[in-house]
Amino acid sequence: MKKGLFLLFFFASLFIKAETITSPNGKLILDFKLNETGEPIYSLTLDKMQVIKTSKMGIEIKDNDSFLSGFKVASYDKNNVNENWEPVWGELKTIKNNYNELIVNLIQPDLRDRKFTIVFRLFDDGLGFRYIFPEQQDFKNFIIKSERSEFALTGDHKAFWIPGDYDTNEYSYSHTKLSEVDATFGKGFNEIGSKTIIGKNFVQSPLMMKTADNLYINIFEAALVNYPAMQLKVNQQNFILTSELVPDANGNMAYLQAPCRTPWRTIIISDKAEDILASKMILNLNEPSKIKDPSFIQPMKYVGIWWEMHIGTASWNYADMNVPELKSIDWSKVKPNGRHGATTERTKRYIDFAAAHNIQGVLVEGWNIGWEDWGSYYREEVFDFVTPYPDFNIKEVTDYAKSKGIKMIMHHETSASVSNYEIKMDAAYRLMKEYGYGAVKTGYVGYIIPRGEHHDSQWMINHYIRAAEKTAENNFMICAHEPVRPTGLHRTYPNWMACEAARGNEFNAWSKGNQPEHETILPFTRLMGGPMDYTPGIFQIKLDKYGKKEQVHTTLTKQLALYITMYSPLQMAADLPENYEAHLDAFKFIEDVPVDWDDSKIINAEPGDYITIARKEKGKDNWYLGSITDETARNFKVDLNFLDKDKSYIATIYEDAKDGDWFKNPMAYNIYEKTVKHGDILELNLVPGGGTAVSIKVK
């Protein structure tokens, strides 16, 4: 920039003063201005306490001028929104969307007034901001080299983090100070096959933090569309976090065409941990549903042929052999290995169990050819998604399911050969339609094909959304395993019921497992963006029954409590029917528990320690409560003030035995009933690694 121009610009910028907005309740204050070199900067305070110090914003463009500095404010626009909307399903019947908005229209005078817009939305529970690239002459197609959104923290906060990684989010959480983050060494790293760790000081979002002043801060994103996922680079000296995008094969972050916009960057803040879990800001920042007739979307519980493969009593594959070319095999002549799980008979067993116990869906994994040799990186065509193994009679199974009123859930493991899945999706969905399947579970185990793409790169983000759209067009629900973590897009695509996208219960079957604190962290991190298909409900906690040294790291009743603390409209009862039949008294809770709610109360919560939540059944007056603890025993007194004053209830309490313990005595429990009413105090006694589940039904 020439000196004269610079001075001109400098003085001109003085005429546009900084701008401030407050949250509807007046407690949060956002300040925005341009600094002396025309860089956009913002800061955020809560009750006059600084939460985010002066932080820079902007986008670096490849092979073109960037949107980082040299800006002048063209105009500020402000809006206030206060509305209510009803989700198709969820934790609440009605969601309040109330924010003050600041739209900052910037221009770059040195670049022929090139336009750039930053939008801030300030809610009572936090801040969202995004960038907009307006339609304009001379700036149309562009490549994002980096995003430079900063979150300058006020100190060396405690953080609940997993390593920054382009391909997996299935790590155990660490909790350390930001200065102590070491993302190249941590818990359970060798248990994950396909990982691409960025470096020592990179962590994933949502990043949950707690300050020395007991402020809870959660940094994440909302509405991740046509853009890579955001991870966070941690400056371990000054505690500035910077957005770090996931690159494609060329090292580029996103290919965009103006007009367009980035996902929202979000900061959820409260001095109460419970408020973090109660926040609906991520959902509010997403677009309304695109599905005109959502009647096909029906939250449900399901069982399935799945856990038996994880514990090793059955196999996904039908035979033991190599399959260099899928098409070349005549399956009718293949010798079965005798351990194949997905047989017609076994599926009927699950259908019978589901029909008898208020379970609406049955999943079958391993029904289709290709599992013999399903590592995909060397061979793109691993699965065809349409050909059942000889011992799985798809017609017989679906006819039987229909006769019992059960919805079958199709399984599409892509082995991360996503181009292969895209190629075959039409045929796969035609088969589902033909047999009346209502939902599909997808999987993305392995390194991505197209090679060089990542689970969290722009191409894959678009793939996940395409799958949601295409299933919606076919009236299918969808649940994705090993995708990017969700960012509230289930508001826009409510048929996208759940995702795995974190370390699920399955790790308890074959790794060092999920430590007792794990499920107390997930709602503060992974679940901020949407429901998780955690697959709770393992009753046979100790796996020595199956000759395995592993075990689930909870008590049996903590598994029940997860149905409340880990919200999903698609909840698996993941154990074998045989194990449930050995504990039908405890299974009653799973049988009763709904998956769709009119109200939810976060009763108490502390990340890494405990969570207690009560939820009110959709369209009914019954409540269900779940309370879980980490490895520490805890006692809670829960005020039942959320109950209707005019009603009387019967509470059924599913609690651990007094000497219960996730390791020493995980399967001992007591179940008892008592009459309760509004204002009663319910005492919960949680053993180490334990939990309590309570149904509170109107008398």
Next chain:
Amino acid sequence: MKKGLFLLFFFASLFIKAETITSPNGKLILDFKLNETGEPIYSLTLDKMQVIKTSKMGIEIKDNDSFLSGFKVASYDKNNVNENWEPVWGELKTIKNNYNELIVNLIQPDLRDRKFTIVFRLFDDGLGFRYIFPEQQDFKNFIIKSERSEFALTGDHKAFWIPGDYDTNEYSYSHTKLSEVDATFGKGFNEIGSKTIIGKNFVQSPLMMKTADNLYINIFEAALVNYPAMQLKVNQQNFILTSELVPDANGNMAYLQAPCRTPWRTIIISDKAEDILASKMILNLNEPSKIKDPSFIQPMKYVGIWWEMHIGTASWNYADMNVPELKSIDWSKVKPNGRHGATTERTKRYIDFAAAHNIQGVLVEGWNIGWEDWGSYYREEVFDFVTPYPDFNIKEVTDYAKSKGIKMIMHHETSASVSNYEIKMDAAYRLMKEYGYGAVKTGYVGYIIPRGEHHDSQWMINHYIRAAEKTAENNFMICAHEPVRPTGLHRTYPNWMACEAARGNEFNAWSKGNQPEHETILPFTRLMGGPMDYTPGIFQIKLDKYGKKEQVHTTLTKQLALYITMYSPLQMAADLPENYEAHLDAFKFIEDVPVDWDDSKIINAEPGDYITIARKEKGKDNWYLGSITDETARNFKVDLNFLDKDKSYIATIYEDAKDGDWFKNPMAYNIYEKTVKHGDILELNLVPGGGTAVSIKVK
């Protein structure tokens, strides 16, 4: 290698002597042996003259031991094959497949006898060799880092070359000595939008060469399946060519799973240039047809809405605007630009012309939405392949075509967004089926999505074959523009009629064009692997009629001769009906000329100078002859000894006017008839840049 082991190995290898095979006619001799470090080496002689000096062979593997040295011969196997087969269509009714085969089974004693096989097939016209990775313990999934097939030439041969490039083959040919190759600077490089030149001394195959001893050598490949294309690295000191593969996004060459095999490397050799054009070795090295009922495959001529866009009198796009998101446009409300080519009315005009003039097909480009903004690298979903523009009534058009007995050819420009095409292929083909389309022309203009892949990388090679397979399943013929150059796979997939894959006639419309020699080189290079959709038949040579400075670099009758010299079972008559109607006497040759043949005689040929070919119509006794020259006038005396002795013929000669000249007087011609018979001498007078076409019909 430990010293003792090495000695053991060394002495052991002495027990397996070198091996030699000769071609069926005894003229070509292949020698194979292992050198002192166990590297496989071969050499080739023709009539005791060395053609290929001692050359190394092998494969470098990523993250594993390579197949380059330390070999021991486990066994040699030899076979002789002498058979005839009939192609579904082509230049000959019957093709002779006659070779001696040497199978070299190698092991690597230091690597627990790891197995590797090299297969040589020696024909009278040349050599093919390939590598086989046998099924074996401990070597299953692997990545090819490089292929090290050498072709050690005997001198600084003259070469007809285009730059080594991962993404395009649309260059003009240079002819220089190998030592003078400079592939970073040459003809017409700036006329190609999407190019990825490898470096100064890399050229593409087929590489046509001529030695100082007037030996013609052509180096290429056959049966390119699940592997990247081979280009050639030229050592400009010692004249060793080495195979150079096209990498993927990760810089890897191929992801393979044993058992598997590489494409054939081919060396076609003769002291007569005509023999190079007559060789069917590439076809013989491909697998037989996989199409059980080929009755839907019907060679044909076609016209289409295409050249008018190239000369600028019409546009592919319907409107002039940006389309940031295809789905968001309501096309019924879009203001048309008034220049759109693919209208219902204009299509009917082409259908009428085709029906009146023995043309079987009509192509329409620009019929579908998306052309407004079709640069794809920033936006993946450029086309949907199913939605016609408002002024193209697909039902009306196809009904009309049916009533006139015309086959419609669908156009699918992918803009190189190939993942998008794969995703939408099923729907696109359903539409074609619904309206009875018989063929599709695909296009791949631009840089490839999946990003980081190349037109010639393994993923794309597999894509082209998938498209051939999928169209075959639907009984469609296919013709690909901007794909990898063909390698004889039309034997295996005879519905894969033709490809562009080189600099076509279109370059004459908007670049400095194709110099007069261009069409005399293509049959020695690009066409070695299969038919080219060159789109000949431009009659309005000078484009000043359309306000353009460009022109076609041939005479009008040379355009006719191309229908013979440039074989394709799918031949376009590329000019506008109006231009044909101005020269219906000359168009009679196109009207008459077949596209499928019982016999072909290469009468004379010299790369870069001239080609004369006569072909016998499939199932009939008529012959057609084409003769073309470069910028030099030439006179040929053609002995009509190929005619049936017992028959009398009427020859119709389409020749340039005496003062014809591609630049000064390209559109003046004479047409005359004469009676000819076996043994007559037909004199051809070719003007600069000219050509002569002759139909010789039985009286």
